[in-house]
Amino acid sequence: MTQALPLSVPEKAAQALRVLITDGEVSPGDKLPEADLAERLGVSRNTLREVFRLLARERLVEHVPNRGVFVSRPGLPEVFDVFRVRQLIEPEAIAGAAPGHPSLERMRDCVLRARAAAEADDWRAVGTADVTFHEAVIALADSPILADLYRSLAAQLRLMFGLIGSPRYMHEQYIDRNEQIVGLIQRGDSASAAQEMRAYLHDAQEQIVNAYVSGRVSSV
Known part of the structure; x- marks a missing residue:
């Protein structure tokens, strides 16, 4: 290597x-x-x-x-672009994941940290745990190039979340879904986990787009 x-x-x-x-x-x-x-x-x-x-x-x-x-203040074109790239790489990283991959432990830890932060009503920390969860998803691919790419995407995502201004709105529903993806991979059903990630990313994109269109994102 x-x-x-x-x-x-x-x-x-x-x-x-x-x-x-x-x-x-x-x-x-x-x-x-x-x-x-x-x-x-x-x-x-x-x-x-x-x-x-x-x-x-x-x-x-x-x-x-x-x-x-x-x-920067990303606009809708950046939202669509970031999620197009995420759809290309995250489900594929999961599809090729082995049940015993060491990154699964990181993913489980992120879910636990997100739950603890939610209980403490610290939704910014939930958002950080979620971003880190997806970095661990990319690590399933064992590709330093993809890891570098995702670090830039993660920062752009956090800017989008910051414009929306409600971490709870953005992250609450995905704690359970993150846990579901981990469970599917652990059971050796990476194909279903990848399919869930495709649906997950679609829903997250729609949620962000709706926030932009509905006026949750300020123009200043």
Whole structure:
């Protein structure tokens, strides 16, 4: 197996900022002040500008002339694009999964963390557990390339969730469905688990689209 090359300083900092987005610590539309963020990430402002260029290519940040750099606000075209890619990779990762794959333990742990967070009424933490669940789904494919791709998709998803503004609305119904998918894979029925994921992603896309169309997503 080819060993991954070490990340450069800008790539490491971009990864750290991507995690802040995925964990919901920065929100769509937030301004990213250079001085404060450079200090937080432990990089120079020149390096931070390279970080912004890297994440702009992933559509996670955008530069507004004379105003600065802001966290992106994805629109409906991005919703459709992200879910089209998810439909291509997540069900296929599940379809090829073995019942004893080590990533299943991560998926089970995410379900448990989501349930505990829901009981504590911490719906942002439920969202984080759900994003991590899907990262574990991708890990079933044993593909570093897909894992890198999904990290960018996960950050874009979190921005969509942030625009909707209600983590409970977005995540509550999927805790049980995540558990169902884990159970199907454990029982050796990966085909049914993949089919459930296809339906799951369809429903999640519809839910987000409906939120955009109905006005849950603000235009400012």
